[in-house]
Amino acid sequence: MTDELPEPAKRGPKRSETSRLAILTAAYELVSEVGYRQVTIEGIAARAGCGKQTVYRWWAHKADVLLEALAVKADIRVSTEDQGSYRTELARFLNDSFELIRVPGVEPVLQALMAEAQIEPGFRERLRPFLDRRRAALRLITARAAERGELPVGPDQDQIADLVFGFFWYRMLATDSHPTNVDADALLAVLAPPPSKGSR
Amino acid sequence: MTDELPEPAKRGPKRSETSRLAILTAAYELVSEVGYRQVTIEGIAARAGCGKQTVYRWWAHKADVLLEALAVKADIRVSTEDQGSYRTELARFLNDSFELIRVPGVEPVLQALMAEAQIEPGFRERLRPFLDRRRAALRLITARAAERGELPVGPDQDQIADLVFGFFWYRMLATDSHPTNVDADALLAVLAPPPSKGSR
Amino acid sequence: MTDELPEPAKRGPKRSETSRLAILTAAYELVSEVGYRQVTIEGIAARAGCGKQTVYRWWAHKADVLLEALAVKADIRVSTEDQGSYRTELARFLNDSFELIRVPGVEPVLQALMAEAQIEPGFRERLRPFLDRRRAALRLITARAAERGELPVGPDQDQIADLVFGFFWYRMLATDSHPTNVDADALLAVLAPPPSKGSR
Amino acid sequence: MTDELPEPAKRGPKRSETSRLAILTAAYELVSEVGYRQVTIEGIAARAGCGKQTVYRWWAHKADVLLEALAVKADIRVSTEDQGSYRTELARFLNDSFELIRVPGVEPVLQALMAEAQIEPGFRERLRPFLDRRRAALRLITARAAERGELPVGPDQDQIADLVFGFFWYRMLATDSHPTNVDADALLAVLAPPPSKGSR
DNA sequence: TATTAAACGAGACGGTACGTCGAGTCTTTAT
DNA sequence: ATAAAGACTCGACGTACCGTCTCGTTTAATA
Numbered sequence: 001m002t003d004e005l006p007e008p009a010k011r012g013p014k015r016s017e018t019s020r021l022a023i024l025t026a027a028y029e030l031v032s033e034v035g036y037r038q039v040t041i042e043g044i045a046a047r048a049g050c051g052k053q054t055v056y057r058w059w060a061h062k063a064d065v066l067l068e069a070l071a072v073k074a075d076i077r078v079s080t081e082d083q084g085s086y087r088t089e090l091a092r093f094l095n096d097s098f099e100l101i102r103v104p105g106v107e108p109v110l111q112a113l114m115a116e117a118q119i120e121p122g123f124r125e126r127l128r129p130f131l132d133r134r135r136a137a138l139r140l141i142t143a144r145a146a147e148r149g150e151l152p153v154g155p156d157q158d159q160i161a162d163l164v165f166g167f168f169w170y171r172m173l174a175t176d177s178h179p180t181n182v183d184a185d186a187l188l189a190v191l192a193p194p195p196s197k198g199s200r
Numbered sequence: 201m202t203d204e205l206p207e208p209a210k211r212g213p214k215r216s217e218t219s220r221l222a223i224l225t226a227a228y229e230l231v232s233e234v235g236y237r238q239v240t241i242e243g244i245a246a247r248a249g250c251g252k253q254t255v256y257r258w259w260a261h262k263a264d265v266l267l268e269a270l271a272v273k274a275d276i277r278v279s280t281e282d283q284g285s286y287r288t289e290l291a292r293f294l295n296d297s298f299e300l301i302r303v304p305g306v307e308p309v310l311q312a313l314m315a316e317a318q319i320e321p322g323f324r325e326r327l328r329p330f331l332d333r334r335r336a337a338l339r340l341i342t343a344r345a346a347e348r349g350e351l352p353v354g355p356d357q358d359q360i361a362d363l364v365f366g367f368f369w370y371r372m373l374a375t376d377s378h379p380t381n382v383d384a385d386a387l388l389a390v391l392a393p394p395p396s397k398g399s400r
Numbered sequence: 401m402t403d404e405l406p407e408p409a410k411r412g413p414k415r416s417e418t419s420r421l422a423i424l425t426a427a428y429e430l431v432s433e434v435g436y437r438q439v440t441i442e443g444i445a446a447r448a449g450c451g452k453q454t455v456y457r458w459w460a461h462k463a464d465v466l467l468e469a470l471a472v473k474a475d476i477r478v479s480t481e482d483q484g485s486y487r488t489e490l491a492r493f494l495n496d497s498f499e500l501i502r503v504p505g506v507e508p509v510l511q512a513l514m515a516e517a518q519i520e521p522g523f524r525e526r527l528r529p530f531l532d533r534r535r536a537a538l539r540l541i542t543a544r545a546a547e548r549g550e551l552p553v554g555p556d557q558d559q560i561a562d563l564v565f566g567f568f569w570y571r572m573l574a575t576d577s578h579p580t581n582v583d584a585d586a587l588l589a590v591l592a593p594p595p596s597k598g599s600r
Numbered sequence: 601m602t603d604e605l606p607e608p609a610k611r612g613p614k615r616s617e618t619s620r621l622a623i624l625t626a627a628y629e630l631v632s633e634v635g636y637r638q639v640t641i642e643g644i645a646a647r648a649g650c651g652k653q654t655v656y657r658w659w660a661h662k663a664d665v666l667l668e669a670l671a672v673k674a675d676i677r678v679s680t681e682d683q684g685s686y687r688t689e690l691a692r693f694l695n696d697s698f699e700l701i702r703v704p705g706v707e708p709v710l711q712a713l714m715a716e717a718q719i720e721p722g723f724r725e726r727l728r729p730f731l732d733r734r735r736a737a738l739r740l741i742t743a744r745a746a747e748r749g750e751l752p753v754g755p756d757q758d759q760i761a762d763l764v765f766g767f768f769w770y771r772m773l774a775t776d777s778h779p780t781n782v783d784a785d786a787l788l789a790v791l792a793p794p795p796s797k798g799s800r
Numbered sequence: 801t802a803t804t805a806a807a808c809g810a811g812a813c814g815g816t817a818c819g820t821c822g823a824g825t826c827t828t829t830a831t
Numbered sequence: 832a833t834a835a836a837g838a839c840t841c842g843a844c845g846t847a848c849c850g851t852c853t854c855g856t857t858t859a860a861t862a
């Protein structure tokens with residue numbers, strides 16, 4: 001039982017990996033250098049040393065280039081491994097996430113992606129799987145916590161995700177201050193309060 | 201001591217309030233009708249029946265028109281009055297806020313404003329006072345709660361604001377589901393847990 | 401009794417005569433310099449120092465620019481005055497015409513116009529009035545000759561025009577040799593033979 | 601005595617006659633169907649079911665395809681046989697020529713070829729042999745007439761050709777009316793006047 | 801009351817980028 | 832070994848808006 005198509009055996013030249021990477025790199029760098037508004041398909045193509053058509057052939061929108069560039073340039077690796085306790089795992093998840101946006105170029109790209117999703121309905125839908133993957137990662141942790149009975153009463157798992165990612169994005173979109181470890185502690189205090197000392 | 205200039209007593213016709221309102225209305229309506237991306241200064245001017253220059257004379261950017269239109273079209277009135285308890289006041293604040301974005305046209309405008317703030321550094325700064333006014337409103341409540349000693353250990357007042365507005369904006373920007381009363385309850389459970397039954 | 405509209409008193413800036421002339425000049429010169437194929441609207445606009453839109457606003461096609469440029473750059477003045485005899489008038493008409501295409505830049509423009517008329521049906525119709533005006537000029541002469549009874553039996557006035565302009569254009573389009581006075585004599589011999597000496 | 605080259609006996613597979621004819625047919629038909637401007641190499645290749653490269657391999661320009669297609673699709677056969685008198689032979693030549701452009705597809709192709717010759721200097725030179733062959737055919741007739749002493753005083757043989765082909769092309773390029781037998785009579789009256797009745 | 805300066809509608813202007821098309825070249829695979 | 836399929840770079844297309852700049856016209860304070 002194979003899901004794969006048996007390769008219709010297409011003739012002709014294959015897609016140029018060289019061009020693909022040049023375009024992704026150009027787009028990624030340009031966002032930080034000149035700002036998303038000033039990034040144009042023409043500019044990307046020029047910097048990548050390829051024709052505009054090669055960009056348009058493979059991506060519908062400059063934001064789609066960035067979305068793919070993000071995967072190439074900032075391989076997202078956030079710990080979701082079983083650490084024994086919800087609190088520990090959540091702490092790690094938060095710290096990893098907060099670290100990620102300190103990777104050069106990541107923040108402006110994320111801002112641009114979220115902005116474009118508001119403006120271009122088509123891209124909104126293409127961004128969602130990316131956002132959902134992040135939620136799914138967190139869900140691994142909360143689901144495990146639920147099984148263990150560690151989840152405090154209050155928000156359900158979806159609402160926890162809204163709180164965590166809401167905090168994360170709001171800081172990035174609406175303020176100038178990145179979330180720090182101090183913020184992670186506050187989130188932990190709210191979502192996974194430490195076992196009270198006096199509890200017996 | 202007044203900062204205001206003593207009015208140099210300019211000659212000539214005054215700014216046309218008719219045009220101002222026509223432009224604000226046109227911009228506000230166009231966002232919902234055609235989407236922010238498709239809103240152009242030319243389109244606003246055409247719909248408002250005025251020249252482009254009249255728009256450019258008073259606003260720097262189409263987002264600035266919307267920011268002012270929002271104040272006119274959806275007068276923001278969120279309760280911050282003293283209700284005796286933090287939990288009650290926060291509940292009211294949340295419900296009022298969540299209701300606001302159900303006003304027709306408000307959500308797409310807010311999405312557009314936040315998007316433009318990511319893309320246009322100048323506008324980002326002009327949007328901040330708007331966001332800060334919202335934070336200040338919430339701060340009235342948390343400050344009062346702090347005085348009363350009602351604030352649970354954990355997040356400080358700024359972090360509370362990040363959590364509340366983060367939740368609010370994340371739902372609007374990244375998901376398709378508006379926050380509801382159920383969500384308000386979850387936020388309350390996290391930020392202002394009810395007095396535990398057994399406590400006395 | 402005036403046929404003229406009472407001028408609806410249009411508001412706003414008038415068409416820029418500066419741009420118009422810069423565009424006509426640029427187009428006219430470029431044809432000779434780089435060849436009609438290499439003339440582009442972009443190139444014309446760049447050389448004229450104006451935006452492409454300013455060209456597109458007033459002309460449908462690069463050939464239309466040239467057609468107007470021809471009128472400006474090579475004011476066509478071919479004698480059709482009454483000289484007493486058909487033969488004299490036709491001789492003058494031919495010599496004036498043949499001289500015209502020796503004006504720098506005229507020949508390549510005429511070639512381009514006729515070529516475009518074959519390729520772009522819309523322009524073909526816009527070129528026709530120009531061609532018809534040339535025929536009308538010749539017709540002044542042949543009609544006068546007909547009145548005088550000077551027209552030899554054989555081709556009618558339209559066919560005379562076909563012969564004259566056919567000769568003219570064929571030389572320009574299909575050969576490399578311009579028509580000369582010698583050719584004018586040959587045409588005269590055919591169309592307006594001198595009164596045979598022995599005839600009486 | 602054959603004009604054909606003795607085949608240099610090249611190695612490897614020979615040129616595919618199937619593709620050649622498919623391309624010529626596609627080009628010839630497309631000109632009438634969509635107009636020369638809209639004919640593209642890509643379109644020809646697509647219609648012929650072959651790759652673009654196969655077209656480029658054998659022809660430099662779309663006009664060259666048409667020039668060859670014309671020879672295949674409308675084998676040009678104009679009578680130049682000795683008929684005893686200049687007038688008779690010229691009449692036949694004119695009628696045959698005028699008939700040719702009534703063959704479906706011939707006129708638009710001829711218009712396109714002449715147009716391209718104005719626009720593409722390279723093609724102009726490749727078209728000339730075609731035009732010269734037509735002149736050579738007429739020259740057979742005029743040369744015979746000259747030998748017989750039938751040529752009237754006035755235009756020399758080259759000028760006669762200019763007049764005949766000029767008339768022919770001018771009608772095709774600049775007017776909408778094909779030359780007819782009536783026109784042929786007018787040309788005859790001018791170039792080969794019938795022996796005057798009263799001549800003794 | 802006449803003057804004059806500002807704000808207005810209209811819209812032409814020099815620009816920039818769009819997204820598309822086709823040119824002509826090059827690469828891969830199947831026949 | 833050929834040729835189809837088609838990806839590539841390149842350049843121009845014609846369009847849409849940008850933000851600026853005239854144009855008259857209208858309005859209101861000033862002289």
